[in-house]
Amino acid sequence: MGRQQGNGSKPARLLALLATSAIATPIISPASWDVGSLFLSKTAPNNTSSRCKVYPGDQNWPSDEAWANLNKLVDNRLLDRPEPLASVCYNGPLYDAEECVKVTAHWNESYSHFDNAVEMMSPVAQGMTCLPPNIFDSSNCTRGGFPMYVxxxxxxxxVQMGVNFARNTGVRLVVKNTGHDFLGKSxxxxxxxxxxxxxxxxxxxEEYVDAKTGYSGPAFKAGVGVQAFEIYKAAHxxxxxxxxxxxxxxxxxGGYIQGGGHSPLTSLYGTGADQVLSMEVVTADGxxxxxxxxxxTELFWAMRGGGGSTFxxxxxxxxxxxxDFPTTASRFSFTSEKVGNETFWAAIRDYVDYFIPNADAGTYAYWTLIPNVWTGIFSFGMSPFFAPNKTLEETQALLQPWLTRLEELGINVNPNITHFNxxxxxxxxxxxxxxxxxINATTASRMFPRCNFETKEKRDELFQNLRQSSENNRVQVHFNIKAVDPANSDNAVNPAWRENILFAQQAVRWNPxxxxxxxxxxxxxxxxGDMQRWRDISPGAGSYLAEADRLEPxxxxxxxxxxxxxxxxxxxxxxxxxxxxxxxxxxxxxWKVESVDGLPNENGKLCRVEN
Structure with missing residues (x-):
């Protein structure tokens, strides 16, 4: 996981000064640093005239003593160069062939990554510098886009100590929760x-009262490290x-709510950000x-949808x-293998007709289109059609028109409609x-608004664009969902969510x-090409910042x-x-990350964009 820094030796008086949220005069160079001055007054960082953040080898890079004192301030919880998971697969002091086999076997599972201090679940954004060799052989394990201290x-x-230290030294600061992010922001x-x-x-x-918004009812206050499986269980x-x-x-x-956050309950209650009643926050001033x-209130407005690691x-x-209410769900799939591609696409076109009524009914459909360039076969997967607060009969009634059409087309599916308590x-x-x-793909997204589905001509247009993406070998993930606009929801959430009926993603793949x-x-x-086609048929709409491409124009x-x-x-x-x-x-x-290979990743210095 990494080495904890030593205890340091600064007197208690200086440590007390460091612990304040007030900060010091700009620092000229490490040689002149009074360690206590790092946190004594709220002024500009010492690199305001430098083009880049401060990095190892720079004159202003903090000394070992400064890092040691930061470690003392954070109760000896500073990790020095925490190792990425795959470091056990490469020659060196950490090499462990048996552990490498375990890491490799579970590499694609999110559970194997979120407990590591530096791992990002987007190796492309990290820079591809330390993966198990049989997944991607980078010849050796380098730190790439990983942070140096955690x-x-x-x-x-x-958190205050870290913010103050980064601000006054000019060191780049990043925030990581679980490492889930398509763009590698952690x-x-x-x-x-x-x-x-x-x-x-x-x-x-049991009873949270917000007199200004008028909300009065139950609530949960949770630390930002609480994960979905934990809060769902606690709420249940x-x-x-x-x-x-x-x-x-x-x-x-964390970043989920700050970015907006779509949910299986969004068609009923809105985005994750719409649910927020209060936040406890460390500001840029510490x-x-x-x-x-x-x-x-400005901070509150911005942090509900304005994005993580920003305000x-x-x-x-x-x-x-x-x-907590009964819910019904259905999972099924079919391919073009037996019925042919034209019949397959006829079935998908029929499904598009039901997007508005299904979203208006409060459902959440998570479905995929997978092309196989080697066989020419296309696959559809519903995983699942999710109907909160719907009976078995109500869900069957929503699905049956399309299921009947599938049967008429000769497509046999077992919808596996299941009711839960x-x-x-x-x-x-x-x-x-x-x-x-x-390791060889990235995803971009688009929110298609209601107007893309209100006429047969618009539905035909959208369908043809989805089909074209599949025929261009784009894996697609879709969410038939609307984001209702609850009362008193004035926040930074993308307005495109309020008109959304289909949140659509497609991925580009390349030779690794x-x-x-x-x-x-x-x-x-x-x-x-493919993304511009989607933008062209949805002018003025938008994309979802948490599931997007770093190259989104x-x-x-x-x-x-x-x-x-x-x-x-x-x-x-x-x-x-x-x-x-x-x-x-x-x-x-x-700002721009000047990556070592010129690709959009975190493997490089963060520097100002020159005019």
């Missing part, structure tokens, strides 16, 4: 990382449910504040609790376990052994629509020195 935070004070080469995984408290509040035990993702290991109170409807670091979030049981039984990202130039060309052509409009200008203003006000940065985050156009 604060294994368990208290808000630990990593950064040679950065200081704040790992929030162990903020695990869960508190049930109290007779409730909460809005969270379908993926069981995602830390839903202050620990409560953000809610009456306190720090502050949340340590806990309070969300609305909803009833609770949302929790249905969720636990119905969704596939999320996996670690592929190709050159960097070949990979970049494939990714750029994908954006100019005009990402501000795509991820936030007309809310982006306000978010930029709040970013400039709350974090004028860009202590917080994540790729494609608000204000990130001022």
């Amino acid at each position: 604060i294994n935070a368990t208290k808000p004070e630990h 990593g950064g080469k040679d950065a200081l990382s704040i790992w929030t995984r162990y903020f695990k408290d869960i508190e049930y509040i 035990e109290k007779g409730h449910s909460v809005v969270g993702g379908e993926g069981e290991t995602v830390g839903i109170f 202050d620990y504040v409560t953000a809610n409807s009456t306190s720090n 502050g670091i949340a340590t806990s979030v309070t969300v609305k609790a909803h009833p 609770s949302y929790y049981e249905a969720w636990r039984s119905s969704f596939p376990l999320e996996t670690v990202g592929k 052994n190709g050159t960097a130039a070949e990979t970049l060309k494939a990714r750029q052509e994908f954006q100019r 005009n990402f501000g409009q795509a991820f936030w629509g007309d809310k982006y200008p306000r978010l930029l203003e709040i970013k400039a006000k709350l974090d004028p020195h860009d202590v917080f940065f994540a790729t494609t985050s608000v204000g990130s156009e001022r």
Whole structure:
């Protein structure tokens, strides 16, 4: 996991000064540092005139003594160069052939990664520098896009210390929870990382009252490290449910909620961000504040949908609790192998006709289209059609028109429609376990609004574009869902969610052994081709910032629509020195990761974009 730093030897008086949220005069060079001055006044970091963040080998890189004192301030929870999982597979002091076999066998499972201090579940964004050799042979294990130091935070004070240290030294700061992120936002080469995984408290509040918004009812206050499987179980035990993702290991109170967050319950209650009643946050100034409807309201607005690692670091979030109700789910699949491609596509076209009524009924359909270029066979998978608060009969009534049409086309499926006594049981039984990202693919997304489905002509147009993507060998993942706009939901969530009927993803794949130039060309052509087709038929719509491509053009409009200008203003006000940065985050156009291979990943220095 990594080495804990030694205790250091600074006097208690200096340590007390370091522990304040006030910070010091800009630092000239490490040689002149009074360690206590790192945290004594709120001024600009010492690299405001430098082009890049501060890195090892730079004159202003913190001394070993400075890191040791930071370690003391965070209760000896600073990890020095934590090792990635696959380091046991390469020659060196950590080599362990038996452990490498275990790591390799479970590499694609999310459960094998989120407990590691640096692992990202997007190896492409990391830089592909340390994977098991039989998955991708990088010849040796280098740190690539992994951070150099990690604060294994368990208290808000630990987060404050990390923010203050990064701001006043100019070291790049990143935030990691569980490592789930398509774009690799939880990593950064040679950065200081704040790992929030162990903020695990869960508190049930029987009656939470917010006089300003008018909400009065049950709520849960949870640490940002609480994962979906933990909060769903806790809510179920109290007779409730909460809005969270379908993926069981995602830390839903961190980047998920801050990015908006779609859910199996979104067609009933809205996005994850719409549920937030209060947040406890460490700001770029190192202050620990409560953000809610009456306190720090700009921060509260921005952090509900404005994206993680941008405005502050949340340590806990309070969300609305909803009833736990019976739920019905269905899983089935079919291919073009026996019926032929034209019949297969006729079945998909028929399904498109039901997207509006199914979403309006409060359901959540998670389905896939998988092409096989070697056989020419196309596959459809429903995994699942999820109907919260619906009886078996109600769900059958929703599905039956399309199932009847499938039968008429000669497509035989077993819909396996199953009724569960609770949302929790249905969720636990119905969704596939999320996996670690592929080494030769990246995903882009588009939200198709209701207007894309209101006429036969528009439905035909959308269907033809989906088919074209499959015939171009794009794996597709789709969510037939709408994001209702609950009362008092004014927040930074992308307005495109409010009109969405189909949240669609497609992936570009490339030769993993190709050159960097070949990979970049494939990714750029994908954006100019298949993704541009999707954008062209949904003008003014958007994309989902948590499941997107780092090359998404005009990402501000795509991820936030007309809310982006306000978010930029709040970013400039709350974090004028860009202590917080994540790729494609608000204000990130001022910076660029200069990767060593020229590809969009975290394996390089973070530097200002020169005009």
